[in-house]
Amino acid sequence: SGPVCPSGPGSGPVARSSPRSARPPSRLSRVPAPIATSDTVFELGFEKMLKKQNKEQVPPASAPEQPHRKQHAGKSAKKPSANDAGVKPGKCRSLEEALRALDLADLQKELDKSQSVFPENPSVWVKDLAGYLNYKLQAPRSDPLLSQHPHDYPYCLVSKELKNIIRSLLGRSSSVLELFFDHCIYTMLQELDKTPGESLHGYRICIQAVLLDRPKIATTNLGKYLEVLRSHQNRPAKCLTVLWALGQAGFADLHEGLKVWLGVMLPVLGIKSLSPYAIAYLDRLLMMHPNLTKGFGMIGPKDFFPLLDFAFMPNNSLPPSLQEQLRRLYPRLKVLAFGAKPETALHTYFPSFLSRATPSCPPGMKKELLTSMSQCLSLDPLSFSVWRQLYTKHLSQSSLLLTHLLESWDSSSKKVRQSLQETVRSFKVTNEELAARGPNSDQDVAACDAACKELLRKMKGQGFPWSRLLLVLLVFTAGFLLHDVRTHGSFQGEAAA
Structure with a gap:
């Protein structure tokens, strides 16, 4: 018969029930079989902090104190007695079943023991929590992304009572949650090196619980996690596990979610094994946070234009x-990029729009670029000044934009026409100077000059001036009436005459 998923206090304390202790090692460096990049990402980044902050305290004892390492080693080497030893829980058929079988009284007992033995070391408490949960919640492994489940799985399956236990302990351990978050990810990566490794539900639950209240914790070391991703491109399961863990921050906070996406997902966009999750995460993030104002200020030109290229370049x-x-998500990304005050920001986007608008540009991208540049000119007057500075080095692009403005003349505002008039006159002078350099002047100069002349012609003859004619008629009528009154003295005098 297969293994039974146990429940109740009979399962015994985790630390004694298996050669694999439920309490994770107190230092990352003690975990066996480190991943290849541990020296770069974890040991160099976290080991110093761990040595300083994460030393397990020796519980008070009547006997003379011994060095902690020896005491800890002695505990590890101690063979469990027949009374203490439990049976390692077998895998349940589902995580729901494993959670139902979890003995919360036994969990609380273990946590109380951890806090009494190490009263001033909360890092031990939270690691005991994660180790206990992961040891007990052995269910069939899911794919690293949990793609067939809701975004808050597996935390959404946790009972209210267990959530209260987790939150209470995390609240008392707030000073070490950043290190605890790193520890959970690191331990998950190590389990992926084992065959077969344990399922990772306990660590996932702890990660989600931490980031639900402290989403900024996920974004404090994005650069180091990006190195993990780059070093393990040939290990998709590890990369996707890291992306999943960091991405949990976004479901609580759009700002932090965008920071995660821009920091570790945009840089790996284009990697075959990681791109589907990066796009799917962005889609879900924007769907969950329809109020984009909370994400203003996160996307600037440096991030926006790679996205535009990915969306439109074939x-x-x-x-x-x-x-x-990605192209369907692009309009919302554009709103995020332009921000709350596009009238003061769009001139910073104009140069990159202009440089991409070459004659050989794909039609879909060309249309988007010309529309965006028109938007820049309409909303941010400084865009005209930027255009004048870039004109001579972007003649072919400028000829396309001038032609576009000519074609959309009827829909342009009076304000844009006034600003454009000054700019086109400046271009016309520049065109004459460029043409004077010789008969072999660039054909782009000729194209720009033709468009400028046509725009100036439209500006001069903007249709019959009905408003001016009406004003003249009103003035003439008023003058005639005034003259008539003075001649006859009044309307009555005129009538008597």
Whole structure:
């Protein structure tokens, strides 16, 4: 018969029930079989802090104190007695079943013991919590992304009582939650090196519980996690596990979610094994936070234009289906990029829009670029000044934009026409100077000059001036009446005459 998923206090304390202790090692460096990048990412980044902050305290004893390492080693080497030893829980058929079988009284007992033995070391408490949960919640492994489950799985399955236990302990351990978050990810990565490794539900639950209240914890070391991703491109399961863990911050806070996406997902966009999750995460993030104002200020030109290229440039490293999905998200990304005050920001986007608008640009991208540049000119007057500075080095692009403005003349505002008039006159002078350099002047100069002349012609003859004619008629009528009154003295005098 298969293993039984136990419940109740009979299962015994985790630390004694298996050669694999439920209490994770107190230092990351003690965990066996480190991943290849541990020296770079974890040991160098966290080991010093761990040595300083994460020393387990020796519980008070009547016997003379011994060095902690020896005492800890002695505990580890101690063979469990027949009375204490429990049976390692077998895998349940589902995580729901494993959670129902979890003995909360036994969990609380273990946590109380941890806090009494190490009263001033909360890092031990939270690691005992994660180790206990992961040891007990052995259910079939899911894919690293949990793609077939809701975004808050597995935490959504946790009972109210267990959530209260977790939150209470995390609240008393607030000073070490950043290190605890790193520890959970690191331990998950190590389990992925084992065959077969344990399922990771306990660590996932702890990660979600931490980031639900402290989402900023996920974004404190994004650079180091990006190195993990780059070093393990050939290990998709590890990379996706890291992305999943960091991405949990976004479901509580759009600002932090965008920070995660821009920091670790945009840089790996184009990697075949990671791109689908990066796009799917962005889609879900924007769907869960329809109020985009909370994300203003996160996307600037440096991040926006790679996204534009991925969305519109053909034959890039994204497959067509993902490119189409990103293109559907692009309008919302554009709103985020332009921010709350586009009238003061769009001139910073204009140069990159202009440089991309070449004659050989794909039609879909060309349309988006010309529309965006028109938007820049309409909303941010400084865009005209920027355009004048860039004109001579971007003649072919400028000819396309001038032609576009000519074609959309009827829909342009009076304010834009006034600003454009000054700019076009400046361009006309520049065109004459460029043409004077010789008969072999660039054909782009000729194209720009033709568009400028046509725009100036439209500006001069903007249709019959009905408003001016009406004003003249009103003035003439008023003058005639005034003259008539003075001649006859009054309307009555005129009538008597």
